[in-house]
Amino acid sequence: MEVVDVSKLKFAHDSVGEKFAHGPHSGIPLATLTAELVSKKTDPTTITPLVAVGWQGGLYTLCGNRRSRACLDALDQGLEFCCVRCIVFQMERLEEVDCLRGQVVPVVCKFLSALSTLSSGGLAPIRENGPQGSRPVSSPSWARRTLKQAGRPALAPKRLASFSTSKPAVIGAKPGP
Numbered sequence: 001m002e003v004v005d006v007s008k009l010k011f012a013h014d015s016v017g018e019k020f021a022h023g024p025h026s027g028i029p030l031a032t033l034t035a036e037l038v039s040k041k042t043d044p045t046t047i048t049p050l051v052a053v054g055w056q057g058g059l060y061t062l063c064g065n066r067r068s069r070a071c072l073d074a075l076d077q078g079l080e081f082c083c084v085r086c087i088v089f090q091m092e093r094l095e096e097v098d099c100l101r102g103q104v105v106p107v108v109c110k111f112l113s114a115l116s117t118l119s120s121g122g123l124a125p126i127r128e129n130g131p132q133g134s135r136p137v138s139s140p141s142w143a144r145r146t147l148k149q150a151g152r153p154a155l156a157p158k159r160l161a162s163f164s165t166s167k168p169a170v171i172g173a174k175p176g177p
Helices: 030-038 065-076 091-096 104-114 140-149 157-161
Strands: 002-005 009-011 050-055 058-063 083-090
Touching: 009 065, 030 065, 050 091, 058 065, 058 104, 065 083, 083 091, 091 104
Parallel strands: 009 058, 050 083
Antiparallel strands: 002 083, 050 058
């Protein structure tokens, strides 16, 4: 377990839901945790630890993207600093972690399936949660704006139509039906 400055973390997801889906904050709006952090009602080191993966020089949040976003929003709203507890794995050294013996392939698959960022880990926008959890946010115009803000070339409209938050984008994958 490490204590990490939240501003050093990258987002693995291309967006985060407006409400927490699991854990002690389940069903609570992300903005509620942000307000608790700003008012110092909640200490960032007491929230559920995030899981992060070191990969290609960055530290990507694998589990806890909503908590990470709430912390960054709190910094934007006046919180002086924000460090969180993280379980950190280095992608290149997963085989050396005792608790992962025999589990390296599933961990790598989880990371790659969660890696849907369109901005190289930049700030993930908040999406609305639907009745069954998260609803797809992607429309061609939303994706074009996001890519433009990230300084990345726009994708063809047919490719954009296949993006959704329920199906992570896989680099090099062909769009679905």
